[in-house]
Amino acid sequence: MKSLFNLSFRYKIPLWGGVLIITATLAVSTALIVQSYDDLRSDLVSSSASLGRTLAKTLFSAMIQEEVWQAFAIIRAPLHEQSDDNLVQPEMILALDQHERVFVSSHPKSVPMLTDIRRIDDEFARLAEMIVAKPGPDAPIIDLAGARRFYAAVPVAEEGARLGTLVIVYSKEVFLPRFRAGAWRGAGIGLLVLTVLLPINWYWGQRTAAPLIALASSAGDVARGALLAPPPDIYAYDDELGRLFEAFGVMVKSLHEKTLLEEEMIRSERLAAIGRLSAGIAHEINNPLGGMLVALANFKRRYEDDERAGKTVAILERGLTQIRDTVSAMLVDAKVKGRDFAPHDLEDIRLLLSGEAHQEAVEIDIECGLTEPVALPATLVRQILLNLLLNAVHASPASTKVNCSVQFVEGQLRIKTTNAGNAIAAGLMDHLFEPFVSGNEEGHGLGLWVTYQIVTQLGGQISAESRDGLTQFRVMLPVGESNA
Amino acid sequence: MKLTRILGVFAALLAFSAAQADDRLTPVRIGLTPTFPHDQYRPLEKWRLYMEHKLHRPVEFIRRDRYIETMDLLRLKKLDFAWICDYPYVHFRKQVKLLAVPVHNGRPTYQSYLIVPAGDKTTKSILDLKDKVFAYTDPYSNTGYLTPRFELQQAGEDPARYFRKTFFGWSHRRVLESVATGLADGGAISSHVWDTLSIGKPELTRATRVAAKSADYGFAPFVARVSVGEEEFRAMQKLLLEMTADEEGRALLKELNLDGFIVGDTRLYERTERLIKAVGEK
Structure with a gap:
């Protein structure tokens, strides 16, 4: 985990950005999918409730008069429409009598008249139990756990007296592809957003990281002794980072100046020390030298005739003169007055x-x-x-x-x-x-x-x-x- | 005195012309029942216009699903003529006069067809349909009610308990649809309706199978209210009988799947009468 945090900003910024974008997109896509499921369900609830109420009302008179054909025509009517629109088509509609037997069904071949719905299958048996237990006033969607179908059961009743029950059956097989289509749409939008945002995020991450990396590498150089500021055009904006670059530049410059100054000081101090030393030595040499030269001059004058002594003295004189020249060259006296x-x-x-x-x-x-x-x-x-x-x-x-x-x-x-x-x-x-x-x-x-x-x-x-x-x-x- | 006589004649003339005008404007009311596919609007509207043209009078078609309702309207003089089933014709003979008998396939007779869903390959007669769901046409229909019950009775069965459930479709066509969709396991309908629909709606008849055919009965007749005037009766009868005479009439007959109309005879309906007596209903 720590190695992840040790990554360069070059990767870290786009990575974190990517994680955030993916998380956000997933959240939005999930919300869209959940929304589409809810929409479908509420569509189903409202359409089945209104269909159920309408049919139940007209069915009442047909059922009470035992008009099988009329009842059949009523429950077949909603199924005949070829609908390609958003409404979920019922798979089957049943009119049940008071004993949950089929008075008439929209699909008499598979569910003939007088069939006890408990005998159809387990799902219908559970439905029958619910109808018996609670002949409710309205038509809620009954979604039995693990069932292959949704049911809406509406009492066929007048003033609370129940003559029978209208059952609208919706196949989940019809419902699920529509939900899946909605889910795919949500996922598609998510993918589209990702394909747009991720490259932008990558580019932005690189752009943000580049000056930081430059700054870090410059700081590393400075630490190693190379007093070089990053080029000023690497980040030309006046935000915090820009100010950091500016301050870094100023810092490097002042460090550079300080170093130069230190070097200069060391040099001047050295030169001053050498100057003092050489001037001191020169003075010490100069004083006896003057005496020696005067003595030599006196000696020369006294022993003018002595040729051999004269040669020796001349050698001494030349040597001493050379010493004086050298020493006087080292003795710089700026206090000389003149024009x-x-x-x-x-x-x-x-x-x-x-x-x-x-x-x-x-x-x-x-x-x-x-x-x-x-x-x-x-x-x-x-x-x-x-x-x-x-x-x-x-x-x-x-x-x-x-x-x-x-x-x-x-x-x-x-x-x-x-x-x-x-x-x-x-x-x-x-x-x-x-x-x-x-x-x-x-x-x-x-x-x-x-x-x-x-x-x-x-x-x-x-x-x-x-x-x-x-x-x-x-x-x-x-x-x-x-x-x- | 002379003046009064002239005025009297004048008044009589006025009254006569008023009566004439009244007669011309009063529509001829014709009741249509499901004994033939009476719910097809377009061809029937052509027939109505044809009648208006021939009679020089307005013609009204009054469609009722239930035979008894049409019979009531005849009795209440709300109809002048009606095309009804042979059973109510025989049963309510005192209230109506035979006007004309349709001819189909060269004969003024039709049969009752026992139909089952096309998927049912085994049923050969109504005796194979015990404890099944059966669709009748109308309690006043011969081919759609009386005949199957008669056959059950002949076989020693009690028609009231023989089937698990029965219901009335109130038209031959609906009985056909009930059997075709599987709502009913069997049904009885008029051969003429089945034949006609096998041309116009073959997908319906193909979904069913005719398992048995009954004996011939006098075709569902065109009748007149007893109190209809002689002239009116003749005009209407003439119109029906002469439909084969012109192109338009022949075209209409073709759409009705009929050869034409004949005057007919009450003897045609003797078998129906025997049937009613045998079943002992009413």
């Missing part, structure tokens, strides 16, 4: 990159949306642009184009660079802004790290995206007070 970033800075950058671009056979197209300087440190913005564009130029295949647009919109400076070429690998994307992570083998992997540090220190955001063969970086920097 504001101006449109001509873009021209400088184009110029600075032209050599590299030429070498890589890549064209650089810079779209400048600025008309006047923006209140951001020119040095840092220039560094951001240089880093991003250099990366783009190096990532671009030959004979392609690198696009860059710089716009000032809603108090933000928006930088966007686009280049063709291989997409950033999905694994790399999560660690893109970490130090010593590089997409190619040439770079040291600090460019994007530095850019990220500058952007975050300026209170901005940076994002990268690889799609349809294009890689795009977007930077948004809030513009504050003038630096000048």
Whole structure:
């Protein structure tokens, strides 16, 4: 039984609907059949009662005068009509005398005159008992249990004095086919209703179940981690289900956003931790480094003549300088004061990159949306642009184009660079802004790290995206007070 | 004086013409009994019109099922003529005059047929029907009542107790139907009615079988009320006798299954009279 309830709505709804329809149709058909039986019976009762009363009245004078032929003609009259209408024809009519003997019968060959009806058969014997026991005033239909015939017994009487009894006999064999015809009609109507309603029910069930199934499968997907809302056109109505779909969509969307936000937070926290760590180390290295370089300079000046010492010092100096360069590259200080970033800075950058671009056979197209300087440190913005564009130029295949647009919109400076070429690998994307992570083998992997540090220190955001063969970086920097 | 005589003659003329007119307008009343199939309306209506045409007078047919009723109407002068059975004719001879006797199969006689249902193959005479249901025609019928009772009496049976039940059908045709439907196990009817219906309603006669035939009796006669005027009597007699003379009359006779009418003789009915006396009824 439980497995029945575990069925999919796809089957459950049409099944329950089908059960309901069949039950209802059966009930209606049964009612029709019962009704037709009742109708037939009441037809029989009323027609036999009126026939019985009419015949009994006319029979009285014939019987009291012993006019056999006249009585015969009276009881034969209703049987002569060839009726194809709804009236049930009596099988036989008998006029009985006071002792339940046949005064005259409509079928004298089978039931001759003077026959005691008790001798005809068991049914008539029981009928005779009923007539003797209760010579009632009216003509109720007598339906003897197990009998093959219905009987209507009407007293032939005047003012309560009974001269005899009129018995109208109806064959059940005539009655039953008519009842059966009515029953078939009822059943036929039921079948017709079923053939119309069941397919409609099936279709409706499928239609109702389909969005539920879609929703359930979507919910299953979400539970497994795929944050996908069902397509909005799957159920376009504004009822409870429609609202459920809408709420589900909203829920999935907010879950998605939350996940993204969490990932972003983890990334920024990681980057911030790395930044703090690297900045701390850099500071710690920088302090003695400065002293060491000063000491080396003094040493060089004092021992200018010593060639061998000079070589050693030079080696030391180059090494220490390389360390300082690396460390200073990691030490991003956004608090540098300087002039504001101006449109001509873009021209400088184009110029600075032209050599590299030429070498890589890549064209650089810079779209400048600025008309006047923006209140951001020119040095840092220039560094951001240089880093991003250099990366783009190096990532671009030959004979392609690198696009860059710089716009000032809603108090933000928006930088966007686009280049063709291989997409950033999905694994790399999560660690893109970490130090010593590089997409190619040439770079040291600090460019994007530095850019990220500058952007975050300026209170901005940076994002990268690889799609349809294009890689795009977007930077948004809030513009504050003038630096000048 | 002369004027009074003229007036007298004039008055007499007026009275005469009034009487003439009255006579012309008074219908001839003819009683019909079930001695022949008197309930067939269409051919009888043709016969009536034929009579009106020949007599130049209106003719009324008065149909009664029971012979005694027709006899009463004759006695009460409500009928002028009637076609009755030979038994009432003989029995009420003083009240009627023989007008004409029908001729069937060339003879002015008919018989009583004992009929049984066609399914009854064994019955050969009325003596085989003891304790059965028997249908008589009319207590004043010869062929339908007197003859079978006479035969029982001749055989030493008591007609009143011989059958289990008897009833009157009040017409030969109904007796035939009673036997055909099985209501009665046997019945006695006029040979002429059986022969006529065997042509018109063969399905009825086929359902029965003639088990025995009686001796010949004078055919059920056409009679006149004793008080009918000579002229009227002659006119009516002439009409019946001359029916064979014209086409229409012959056609009507054919429908009545008769050859014609003859004047007849009371001697034709001597056997009937003997029968009445033998049975000793009335």
